[in-house]
Amino acid sequence: SSAMGSPTQIRDCTAILVKMAKESGIIVMIIGHVTKEGNIAGPRILEHMVDVVFYLEGDRNYQFRVLRTVKNRFGSTSESGLFVMGRKGLKGIDDPSKYLLKGIQKAPVSGSTVAACMEGLRPILIEVQALTVHSVLAVPRRIASGYDFNRLVILLAVLEKKGEIPFSADDVYLNVAGGYKLKETAADLSVALALFSVKYDIPLKKFCMALGEIGLTGEILPVSKLSLRLKEAVKMNFTEFVLPARNQEEAENYFKDNHREELLSHVVFINHLEEAIHFFKSQV
Numbered sequence: 001s002s003a004m005g006s007p008t009q010i011r012d013c014t015a016i017l018v019k020m021a022k023e024s025g026i027i028v029m030i031i032g033h034v035t036k037e038g039n040i041a042g043p044r045i046l047e048h049m050v051d052v053v054f055y056l057e058g059d060r061n062y063q064f065r066v067l068r069t070v071k072n073r074f075g076s077t078s079e080s081g082l083f084v085m086g087r088k089g090l091k092g093i094d095d096p097s098k099y100l101l102k103g104i105q106k107a108p109v110s111g112s113t114v115a116a117c118m119e120g121l122r123p124i125l126i127e128v129q130a131l132t133v134h135s136v137l138a139v140p141r142r143i144a145s146g147y148d149f150n151r152l153v154i155l156l157a158v159l160e161k162k163g164e165i166p167f168s169a170d171d172v173y174l175n176v177a178g179g180y181k182l183k184e185t186a187a188d189l190s191v192a193l194a195l196f197s198v199k200y201d202i203p204l205k206k207f208c209m210a211l212g213e214i215g216l217t218g219e220i221l222p223v224s225k226l227s228l229r230l231k232e233a234v235k236m237n238f239t240e241f242v243l244p245a246r247n248q249e250e251a252e253n254y255f256k257d258n259h260r261e262e263l264l265s266h267v268v269f270i271n272h273l274e275e276a277i278h279f280f281k282s283q284v
Helices: 007-024 045-049 096-100 149-161 185-200 226-235 245-257 261-266 273-282
Strands: 052-058 064-072 080-086 089-092 112-119 122-134 142-145 170-176 208-210 240-244 267-270
Touching: 007 045, 080 096, 080 122, 096 122, 112 185, 112 226, 122 185, 122 226, 142 149, 149 170, 149 185, 170 185, 185 208, 185 240, 185 273, 226 240, 226 245, 240 245, 240 261, 245 261, 245 267, 261 267, 267 273
Parallel strands: 112 208, 142 170, 208 240, 240 267
Antiparallel strands: 052 064, 064 080, 080 089, 112 122, 122 170
């Protein structure tokens, strides 16, 4: 008898559905919509009562969809599914890295880098694209698509203060190719190198992957699950790597254990953002 959508009604209706599912042994799926912030609309009591919560995310302008596990009483929440919308409905993507990198330029171009990000326990290679132009506005634009805006502002500040790269008079545009939403700080170094590359028009090598979290002091912090990321990069024929020095032992062990010692000569380990910038400037 309570109002539609009220916490009381949602609680009682969900309790009836849960009881029916337990007694009959069938699966019940309750589908709801999300708010602009990406959370389930309405009282959060619904998430507490059910056993599993999935988020199906994606941009309406792209075919790419990600199914994430937010809650799971019977298993891990580190798994995820990747799908693409076709004429016959959603189809699973067996090799998401190949799908996201299929439009990458054959020849190296400035402003483009590749990072390996974790989607649950699955590593995915994504392309980061950057563009900077002289601004005609009093307050230059900062536009990020598929990347956290506040994180971009922080990286620009670190690049200007610690890397001595001036961005205060430039419009900055950042895009993650394929409609993928990049949430990991492990891609900070890749984003910074893309901005550096386009600022000085220095193309980075095509099969070069950069990983590392950038602190406010400019130091390069280690990343987690490095072995899984390297395995995916090697599978996609990447031969050049820029990695945090704090991950050196893990990286060396991976290449030795997989009999790819020859790739160690193509790995650059760095402690500070300035080292990466000086290294790539020396390659010109």
